[in-house]
Amino acid sequence: MTYNPDNVFAKILNGSMPCNKVYEDDYALAFHDINPQAPVHVLVIPKGPYESMDDFSKNAPVDLICGFFSAVGQVARELGITEDGYRMLANHGADANQEVPHFHIHLFAGRNLGMLLPR
DSSP states (O other), X not given: OOOOTTSHHHHHHTTSSOOOEEEEOSSEEEEEOSSOSSSEEEEEEESSOOOSHXXXXXXXXXXXXXXXXXXXXXXXXXXXXXXXXOEEEOOOSGGGXXXXXXXXXEEEESSOOOOOOOO
């Protein structure tokens, strides 16, 4: 696949679409999901054209990979969700129902999230 620079997260990164930002640094941008599935539902996206975890882990420079995952932890701390717990989720491809072709991590928190088991 070739990265589509017109996807919604690319537009958020380039400033042509707004977001409800909660965090930003040189490596990542975090914002509230527009269709939250939990009381806290934040998306963290890397600053770069990466479609999936596979693409990101294979093609991103090491400093971006380290900076991005450090940012995910920082976002969780700033949201105050580390004590009670949270779920991190990254979908990859059609079978996982990845809706936006830009690598992103969902952070869910704010209630008991139950078990996550495949059907």
